[in-house]
Amino acid sequence: MPWIEACATDDIDQEDLIRFDHAGQTFAIYHSPDGQFYCTEGMCSHEKVHLCDGLVMDHLIECPKHNGQFDYRTGEAMRAPVCVNLRTFPVKVDGERVFIEVA
Template identity: 45%
Template sequence: MTEDWIDVAAQADLPANDVIAVTAGAREIALYSIDGEVFATDNICTHGHARLCDGFLEGNEIECPLHQGRFDVRTGKAMCAPLTEDVRSFPVKVVDARVFVQVD
């Protein structure tokens, strides 16, 4: 593995169809487990300083707990007002039941 892939969690520690916060280097990441797939975004909403891991995950969208804006966790795309800026998403891979996130 290259150095830019960071081991952040055991796949077994991810609750099904939910979100948790993990640390990847100096960055806090929201890690989502959706129907057996794992996705990662920055954990802070781009609209208000709220942690996305405290939001509500429905399908492929995370709702910010502060102002109810929603992001697509697969791409980071802002889906509705009041959001005007996408959240950063990160590549994820699972190797030997460990979750790795690629950050720069």
């Protein structure tokens, strides 16, 4: 599966995220406090609210609707009401560009 260019590294501040839409799918791309990039599906697994409006704290994304939290590095549901993990996607950085691999 080819890598898809999603954004520039400086498009996302550290401890923040952006929305990326591709081929009918929505993703959330995160820039961690330690400078790494991660990608999850973009919609909360609880009520399908887009995570791009959520709050990023350290390695957690908090859903803007019911405050459930996920670890965006692994997709793991961390705080109720979310109980279904997010799907995650491989990320690579090439120069100043961020790429994701969508299977």
